[in-house]
Amino acid sequence: MAYEAYFKEHREEHLDQLKEWISIPSISAQSEHKGDVNRAAGWLADTLKNAGLENVEIHETAGHPVVYADHLHAPGKPTILVYGHYDVQPVDPLHLWETPPFEPDIRDNKLYARGATDDKGQLFLHIKAIEAILRQEKSLPVNIKVCIEGEEEISSANLHPFLEANKDKLATDAVLISDTELLGPGRPAICTGLRGLCSLDVNVRTANTDLHSGTYGGGVPNALHSLVTLLASLHDEQGRVSVDGFYDDAPALSDEMRAELAKKGFDEEQLKARLDLDALFGEEGYSYVERTGARPTLEINGMYGGFQGEGTKTVIPGEAHAKITCRLVGRQKPQDILDKIERHIRSHTPAGARVTVVQREKGNPFTIEPSIPLLQKAADAYEQVYGTRPVFTKDGGSIPIVEAFARELSAPVVLMGFGLPTENLHAPNEHFHLENFDKGLLTIVEFLKRI
Amino acid sequence: MAYEAYFKEHREEHLDQLKEWISIPSISAQSEHKGDVNRAAGWLADTLKNAGLENVEIHETAGHPVVYADHLHAPGKPTILVYGHYDVQPVDPLHLWETPPFEPDIRDNKLYARGATDDKGQLFLHIKAIEAILRQEKSLPVNIKVCIEGEEEISSANLHPFLEANKDKLATDAVLISDTELLGPGRPAICTGLRGLCSLDVNVRTANTDLHSGTYGGGVPNALHSLVTLLASLHDEQGRVSVDGFYDDAPALSDEMRAELAKKGFDEEQLKARLDLDALFGEEGYSYVERTGARPTLEINGMYGGFQGEGTKTVIPGEAHAKITCRLVGRQKPQDILDKIERHIRSHTPAGARVTVVQREKGNPFTIEPSIPLLQKAADAYEQVYGTRPVFTKDGGSIPIVEAFARELSAPVVLMGFGLPTENLHAPNEHFHLENFDKGLLTIVEFLKRI
Structure with missing residues (x-):
């Protein structure tokens, strides 16, 4: 039977199974759902077994378990490791959901529920695609390993050590992940880059107390002036980051890459209207799509100091605070960028200010060659x-x-997403458009058979 | 009898009277003390009457009453209007007081209580000086008017209209006020300038919501970047205010004025040690005493925007806020300065930012020629x-x-203070050094007789 016919015949059965899984509120961030998270892992293990996968294991970690399975009967053929996650985001604000988040409901060919697209629904496609090939052809065209975590929504804290400790077990020729998006209906996309991240707090202290601006105004450093001066020095007037060496490891964009990125298409007026923006803004010489996808950035995420109440308080703040994150690309390393920013801060600290920096998150950028x-x-x-x-x-x-x-x-990662940008990930009324459920199953089968 | 002997003879009696007045908790800011404020006004009216003043009136206002009295029996002689206030600051934190704030206590020749120096104690000197002259000489060398308010600690909201409505009644050749400070023990001072004040809020909006820095970072304006850029433009690297025309009406300091200000003396190292400051900072070309007394200043009093919690939040703030006050000198007018700052803000607003300004307080500077x-x-x-x-x-x-x-x-104001900078105004353990109680009485008598 052709796969299209096979999936059509089993559609109701597959959707019922998915609904059953999605009904389990496996919210990793909330300890009262610890049992549900475990139930979702158990359901996954059983389903992998029923699909024909072998060596199904539930690995306990310091947090939620990692589920592993494999099917290694294609000697001489490549091995593909499928990654995904069975945990979901919290559901607040609950009153904005049109149907309860853990009572899956199909309306207008869309499956509504928390986790419908992120990531249970997309991950489910891989299980059913593998199952379909095994049932139709009694063998797989590649070796398959599956590694599914329950902590993606809470930073994968325990998957990182699991990866390090199980390199042999997980050894593969490629990693396959469906947790990204199409550009829009009927417009598939393969993500070839994710920006890295680093973050830091900047704390400025001048005097050991707030001072009266009548008595001291004009004669002592003001912590907010110092911080404002410092932060203003981080960008030039062309929107470029002024930190020495910041762009050293960010690759120049080739004409090919620019042409490929331009295919994504972007409606500037539509974005400005939606966000009620007077103008877009960013690094000179780059398009919006390039700036937000392929270029690094430094953003002040928060800032505070002095009096924040109503009216006037004639105070000279003795301390001021800012929070900064950078998005990184290419070979930029979080630690290196944090060190460069700290050097910039040291060399631009105004007289009378003492600055302390707290380095926080560090995540490397990911990039893969489309060719x-x-x-x-x-x-x-x-x-x-x-x-x-x-x-x-x-x-x-x-x-x-x-x-x-x-x-x-040491393997390439293929990011084949089947979600849509409009499917309310992390928000009320998350859903998964079933056109991409149907096409996703066929696309994965096609891909596995073409490798 | 010489005045020195007179005041010595009546010292206990005078201090007992002052203690009685100070025992009344006339805290203008706290409505539960409304009755105490009225009692303090009544006590004052009786004491003015007993001192020999006439036409004693308690004028009700929309807030606390104004007490008026006069003694106009020196035809051809100048008229002096004595101003002061009978209201006091709140007493929190109460546990830091060594003796209860409204149980006056004399220790080490200092009178401890709320209002001991600010301003009941200093105002009391005028009443007893006038009383002494009347008792000793049966007449005054000048005409006297007294105008005492009960809302100085809450911005004198009702005295301003009272002044405007009673210009004829209050008409005078000079105003005499004791609500300022000596430089230190045995170092008298006459204040010849008070800075004016204006304040404003600056509100920046970019997008209509906070945005995710992964999706939008590098492509849209960041309200905190906009505000930081804007605020950094308000000063140059030499600590001068960069607002066009800001200094136009601030007088140049003459050599005489600089020499006079330098007499005040200032210990930079002592100030740095007390405030734990690495360096002082301010407008280039001026000393600390000049910067804080005779030069205008612009201070950011508070600022906030975006994420202020613990850790990292990858958000691009859609709005950001700052609060600014200026201290003004010479002929600088609050409205003119606010308008100039607004013009600066308009012409320095970064692309993509919308800025709204809320003008708040406006108070003119005061200055008088020492000559x-x-x-x-x-x-x-x-x-x-x-x-x-x-x-x-x-x-x-x-x-x-x-x-x-x-x-x-249209009268000169003579600011003859008898407090010390160390007497804990507005703080726990406010006190009045009785050396200046004794010398203050004699100084006021001397002054009135010399006019």
Whole structure:
């Protein structure tokens, strides 16, 4: 039977299974759902077994378990490691949900529930695709390993050490992940870059107390003036980051890459209207899509000092605080960038100010060449099913575990997403458009068979 | 009897009276003390009457009453209007007081209580000086008017309209106020300048919501970047305010004025040690005493935007806020300065930011020429009693009612203070050094007789 017919025949059964899984409120961030998280892991293990996968294991960690399974009966063929996560985001604000988040409901060919697209629904496609091939052909065209975590929504704290400790077990020729997005309906995309992340707090102290601006105004340093001066020095007037060496390891954009990114398409007026923005702003010489996907950035995320109440208080603040994050690309390393920012801060600290820096998060950027055969095969699979070749995109966000997989396992990571940007991830009324449920199953089968 | 002997003979009686007045908790800011404020006004009216003053009136206002009295029996002689206030500051934190704030206690020749120096104690000197002259000489060398308010600690909201409505009644040749400070023990001072004040809020909006720095970072304006850029433009690297025309109406300091201000003396190392400051900072070309007394200043009093919690939040703030006050000198007008700052803000607003400005307080600076005869006579009186000529100082703080008296009544204002900078005004353990109680009585008598 052709796969299209097979999936059609089993559609109701598959959707019922997915609904059953999605009904389990496996919210990793909330300890009262610890039992649900475990139930979702157990359900996953059983389903992997029923699909024909072997060596199904539930690995306990310091947090939520990692589920492993494999099917290694294609000697001489490549090994593919499928990664995904069975945990979901919290559901607040509950009153904005049109149907309860853990009572899956299909309306207008969309499956509504928490986790419908992120990531249970997309991960489920891989299980059913593998199951379909095994049932139809009694064997797989590749060796398969599956590694599913329950802490993606809470920073994958325990997957990082699991990866390090299980490099042999997880050894693979490629990692396959469906946790990203199409550009829009019928517009497939393969993400070839995720930005890295580093963050820091900047704390300025001048006097040991706030001072009266009548008595001292004009004669002593003001912590807010110092911080404002310091932060203003971080960018030049062309929107570039002024930190010495900041761009050293950010690759120049080739004409090919720029042409590929431009395919994504971008409606500046529509964005300005939606955000009620007078103007866009960013690094001179780059388009919006390049700035947000393929260029690094430094943003002040928060700042405070002195009097914040109503009216006037004639005070000279003795301390002031800011929070900063950078998004990184190419070979930029979080620690190196943090060190460069600290050097900039030291050399730009105004007289009378004492600055302390607290370094916080550090995540490497991920990048993969669209030209490698595996990505071209993924593109072929999409094109076969969707009738249009996917665009190779760069995503501005950060998923540090992707880079960790690539680095720890020395394997390319293929990001084949089937969600839509409008599916309310992390928000009320999360849903998964079933057109991409149907096409996703076929695309994964196509991809596995083409490798 | 010489006045020295007179005041010595009546010292216990005077101190007992003052203690009685100070025992009344006339805290103008706290409505539960409304009755106490009225009692303090009544006590004052009775005491003025007993001192020999006439036409004693308690004027009700929208807030606390104004007490008026006069003694107008010196035809052809100048009229002097004595101003002061009978309200006091709140007493928190109560546990830091060594003796209860409204149980006056004399220790080490200092009278401890709320209001001991600010301003009941200093105002009391005038009443007893007038009473002494009347008792000793049966007449006054000048005409006297007394105008005492009960809202100085809460911005004199009702005295301003009272002044405007009673210009004829209050008409005078000079205003005499004791609500300022000596430079230190045995170092008298006459304040010849108080800075004016204006304040404003600056609000920046970029997008209509906070945005995710992964998706949008590098492509959209950041409200904190905009505000930081804007605020950094307000000063140059030499600590000068960069607002066009800001200094236009601030007078140049003459060599004489600089020499007079330098007499105040200032220990930079002591100040740095006390405030734990690495360095002082301010407008280049001016000393600390000049910067804080005779030069205008612009201070950011508070600022906030974006994430202020613990850790990292990858957000691009859609709005940011700052609060600014200026201290003004010479002929600088609050409205003019606010308008100039607004123009600066308009012309320095970064692309993509929308800025709104809320103008708040406006108080004119006060200044008086030390060379005028009345101030020289005040200096003579101090010199006679203290054995040293007072320094003519500029105070960095703002008491808008002083300028209002000078303007509404077209009269010079003589600021003859008898407090010390160390007497804990507005703080626990406020006190009044009785050396200046004794010398203050004699100095006021000397001054009135010399006019």
